[in-house]
Amino acid sequence: MTEIKANAESLVPKFKFERLLNQDQAGRRTSLCGTIDSQPALLILERAPFPSSTDYLGAVPGSLRALKNLGANDVYHWYLANSGEINLESNTAQGGNETSDSAFADLKINLIYPCTEKHIKKYSKQGVRFVNETPATYRDRVRPFMAAQRAAGRLNWAFNIIEGRSEVEDVIYRTPFGQSEGDEGFLLLPDLNWDRKTVDALHLLGLVERRDIWSLRDLRRKHIPWLRHMKAKFIEATISVYPTLEADQLKLYVHYQPTYYHFHIHIVHVQLEAGATQATGKAVGLDSIIEQLENMRGDDEAGMDSVTLCYTLGEASDLWVDVFEPLKREEQQKAGTASQSQ
Numbered sequence: 001m002t003e004i005k006a007n008a009e010s011l012v013p014k015f016k017f018e019r020l021l022n023q024d025q026a027g028r029r030t031s032l033c034g035t036i037d038s039q040p041a042l043l044i045l046e047r048a049p050f051p052s053s054t055d056y057l058g059a060v061p062g063s064l065r066a067l068k069n070l071g072a073n074d075v076y077h078w079y080l081a082n083s084g085e086i087n088l089e090s091n092t093a094q095g096g097n098e099t100s101d102s103a104f105a106d107l108k109i110n111l112i113y114p115c116t117e118k119h120i121k122k123y124s125k126q127g128v129r130f131v132n133e134t135p136a137t138y139r140d141r142v143r144p145f146m147a148a149q150r151a152a153g154r155l156n157w158a159f160n161i162i163e164g165r166s167e168v169e170d171v172i173y174r175t176p177f178g179q180s181e182g183d184e185g186f187l188l189l190p191d192l193n194w195d196r197k198t199v200d201a202l203h204l205l206g207l208v209e210r211r212d213i214w215s216l217r218d219l220r221r222k223h224i225p226w227l228r229h230m231k232a233k234f235i236e237a238t239i240s241v242y243p244t245l246e247a248d249q250l251k252l253y254v255h256y257q258p259t260y261y262h263f264h265i266h267i268v269h270v271q272l273e274a275g276a277t278q279a280t281g282k283a284v285g286l287d288s289i290i291e292q293l294e295n296m297r298g299d300d301e302a303g304m305d306s307v308t309l310c311y312t313l314g315e316a317s318d319l320w321v322d323v324f325e326p327l328k329r330e331e332q333q334k335a336g337t338a339s340q341s342q
Helices: 002-009 054-063 088-093 117-123 135-151 156-162 221-241 286-294 318-341
Strands: 016-024 029-036 039-046 065-073 076-082 107-112 128-133 186-190 203-208 250-255 264-269 283-285 309-314
Touching (some): 135 318, 156 203, 186 221, 203 221, 221 264, 221 286, 250 286, 283 286, 309 318
Antiparallel strands (some): 029 039, 065 076, 076 107, 128 309, 186 203, 250 264, 250 283
16 A cells, blocks of 8 residues: 555656646636656646645745735735746756746735724625615615715725825726716726736726615616726727736626625626635626616616615624624514514
8 A cells, every 4th residue: 555655656746747727716726737757638727625634824925926916905915926946947957948936936925914893704704694785774774874974984995096196006907087978987906806917817896986876776767878888998998908818708797795895897707716705695797787677667766776686695794793693683673562462
């Protein structure tokens, strides 16, 4: 048994790379074609979960190589880095032509500094709840919550980007600020979780200039022409920046609840595997919203504020703690009172 294991472990170092076959899971799994002892071989590399050892995790920040900043906004910073040593001379000798450290970056790093207790809660493991937001709940509870968030200055960072006062170098595409007619102004930014290189994992954010739409709840039948026009503009702009892409390789959606209350659209490659941010109960397809509005009864003021929306919330989120958990307790108390009176 020991001999079989040793023989198996000796094979991988002998692999001679010939060509890349495929990358999937947003670049986290790579299939390579090559040879071992002149025989054809496939080598499939997949990033393993990070070890939970405190010794390992404590040593990681200080062991990173070639840390390259991709951008920064307020307390948010993101980077590419190498987690281990790469023999550049060996790579070149085997036919490689990329010798810069950035060519071997294998980690995408987000840093929030200084962080707040809310950041810590957001990124901590927490339970998840599935909620039903009725039109009445939206009107009486959620809309006032949204207004309070906006009044607290939570959108100043977004307005600074839109108006060109910050992150100018990170904007991929923009219309001249304040010069577009009919509320057509917008800009494109890379999502914080995209490495800005892997096109199959492309993830952009489209921020509109207009400020009267906080979320999909504000969309009405009168907005259908605008939504169709903006969809076309977002796709056109994305393809102009990434000409290898075609329109049917992109999908557009919005989040509900969104992370911040200024209307923005996510533009992603169709091959980007759906994680939590694209899951049912979080992402709503832009085409589905348009079709729902088209088939809605009423005049041009009929809108998404008149339907029940179902989605997931983390138990540490302010919306759960401040709105839905108290609402749940109220409903439980009412149900208990009703059962006692029967």
